[in-house]
Amino acid sequence: MCDACSVKGINWSLTNGPTKSRLEVAKFYTSFESKEIKVRLCYLCAMKLFLEGESTFLNKNKRLRSELEQTNGANAFDW
């Protein structure tokens, strides 16, 4: 499952087509309080992340960001 597509409810292997339905591991380096966060991304999402950069990509994928924040505990005890 592609993490970005799954929060949007998109069938990633359909949108990517059979030849490109493999997942890549991507990392966010700066967006989560200098913690390194790993995500699994399909070819299309990995391409978008590469082209847009972390902050733009996460701004367009707000639900992914909040899920990653929850699962990785970022901001959890920050206040």
Ligand SMILES: [Zn+2]
């Ligand atoms: Zn995807």
